[in-house]
Amino acid sequence: MKILVPVKRVIDYNVKARVRSDGTGVDLANVKMSMNPFDEIAVEEAIRLKESGKASEVIAVSIGVKQAAETLRTALAMGADRAILVVAADDVHQDIEPLAVARILAKVAQEEGAGLIIAGKQAID
Template sequence: MKVLVPVKRVIDYNVKVRVKADGSGVDLANVKMSMNPFDEIAVEEAIRLREAGKVEEVVAVSIGVKQAQETLRTALAMGADRAILVVASEDVHQDIEPLAVAKILAGIVKQENPGLVICGKQAIDNDMNATGQMLSALLGWSQATFASEVSIDGDHATVTREVDGGLQTIKVKMPTIISVDLRLNEPRYASLPNIMKAKKKPLDEKTPADYGVDITPRLSVVKTVEPGTRKAGIMVKSVDELVEKLKEAGAV
């Protein structure tokens, strides 16, 4: 069985995000970029499934700018077998919308014919949490979201999901789409020898036109603003004083 793993190039989670002075979006000038953390977990899970003998090949896919090659090379260095880059934009500030991404992924799935797609539950830049669900609908495949545990057994997958009330375990029929949560695993670091080997692994470049997909944006960003600054806290000497302060602030 082949596994497809979509990965996205985003601002590194350790970097403080800055908004452009004109409010038109996030400033990406000279900012460190890396693989979306949820996607790293998805890559790790796919590799573990291959190591367990459940799958034969792991294919990483990224849709965006040419610079996403670096993100794919990271996936290859972690252990993915090959990669596909769909160059959908020349502008690093243009974010390809989830529906367009899902349509491109659907086209890739039809060409590659994987038995499983593992993706991050959301990207940390836009927090859409939509691509996996849209891809499931387009393909007519089963889906299991927010996975914290995955087990493949024949033509079914058993997935433990993180839900508001705790944990939910479901069984889905293969082929399926699984979107992963933070507690599924801890991604491995790519070793230097594997980073060198990744440079020789296959990386194909495609365009949205190769899959007949129009990526014209349906949404426009009206304005982007930074979160408001929090007021400084105050120290109180007793519970009574705390209650009094809360009353004055209208909190109780």
């Protein structure tokens, strides 16, 4: 059984977010980004299932900007077997609609033949 784990790139939980001077959003310039902590827990659980023999492969997937490749490298370093990056936006300030993310994730799960999807309970952003 393949396990698919969606991971999200967020502002590091140790960093205090700053609002842009014009008040239109969060200032992401020179801000440390990392994997969502709840997604880290999901990756760890998927790896535990694989190590116990209940799964054959752990696949981390991220949907967003190309900079999310760093987050996927973290998942690979934790023990994921493969990583998939779906570039859905070119600008880090552009939000991706949740329904679009859900549809992309469903398509990836179908194409990969995932038997289980383990997701973090929420995003910290």
